[in-house]
Amino acid sequence: MEFPVELFINALLAGILLGGFYAVVTVGISISFGILDIVNIAHPAFIVLGSYIAYIVNQRLGVDPILTAIIVLPIFYALGSVVYQVYYLSFEKYGQEALRGLTFFFGLLFVTEVLLILVFGVDYRYVQADYIQTVLRFGFFDLPLRMVLPFIVSILLLIGLQVFLSKTFTGRAIMAVAQDQLALSLMAANPIRIKRIAFAISIATAAIAGALLIVIQPVEPSLGREYIGRVFAICVLGGMGSLPGTVIAALLLGIVESITSTFYGPSWAPAVAFGFLLITLAFRPAGLLGR
Incomplete structure (x- = not known):
């Protein structure tokens, strides 16, 4: 039996595009969990919230969902500041951030989900844009724009964040805060x-990820739960706090899932992907680019 080269290449391309989306979904966790050691289990709920905001603006004003996400970035940034302040004053300040902090984010996850259900119900919602139904064809390659544009936006966002973290004082302070808060204080920076x-910033990225999510597929309030295990797996696989590692891990997971779904069926994709994760961590416990 001849190997289906064309099918394999299309599955590979689809996996790369899917991995780019996984990267933008995970980047917020890479910052909060990988750098700050805050287990924000509610992050996927903020992503779904971003999807619904993009949906409302798109349906009522006809604004492109990705443009909407850029507009509401300051709102999500302010929301993240408030959530962290509550978390700090309630748990971190008293050294109780481990179990009780995790309970706080679990509660935030379910409260956000219930509010979305009360407002929008459990029906799937989608946005309208010309490019969502457009497919670019190059020979036997099929590239749907609803996947290509999220991939491009994701890579641009991750490059921008990496430059910010490595080239600015605030960015370097963020990288240092998890290592030595006392040394950071001596440099006149409040940890x-x-x-x-x-x-x-980690919550602000959820606005972008949410808009890209609803471009790729319709959403409903509990959809975020499907991504909880995946985003933490990518974060750990890439190396805690490493944005380049996050990109590499997301691409690998996307490719593994896509090829598995194409040749063996979608039901096998999660099992094979997480099996790949476990095998990789067995040989590289710190992750691909972890220290």
């Missing part, structure tokens, strides 16, 4: 303020 900025 709590730096952590608040970092957490706010």
Whole structure:
């Protein structure tokens, strides 16, 4: 039996595009969990919230969902600042951030989900844009724009964040805050303020990820649960706090899932993907680019 080369290449391309989307979904967790050691289990709920905001603006005003996400970035940043301040004053300040902090984010996850159900119901919602139904064809390659544009936006966002973290004082302070808060204080930087900025940035990325999610597929309030295990797996696989590692891990997971779904069926994709994760961590416990 001849190997289906064309089918394999299309599955590979689809996996790369899917991996780009996984990267933008995970980047907020890479900052909050990988750098700040805050287990924000509610992050996928903020992503779904971003999807619904893009949906409302698109349906009522006809604004492109990706443009909407850029417009509401400051709102999500402010929301992240408030959430971190509540978390700090309630748990971190008293050294109770481990179990009780996790409970706080679980509660936030379910409260956000219930509010979305009360407002929108459980029906799937989708947005309208010309490019969503457009497919670019190059020979036997099929590239749907609803996947290509999220991939491009995701890579641009991750490049921008990497430059910010590596080239600016605030960015370097964010990278340092998890390592030595006392040394950071001696450099005239308030560790709590730096952590608040970092957490706010992680929530702001959810606005972009949410808009890209609803471009790729219709959403409903509980959809975020499907991504909880995946985003933490990518974060760990890439190396805690490493944005380049996040990109590589997301691409690998996307490719594995796409090829598995194409040749063996979608039901096998999660099992094979997480099996790949476990095998990789067995040989590289710190992750692909972890220290």
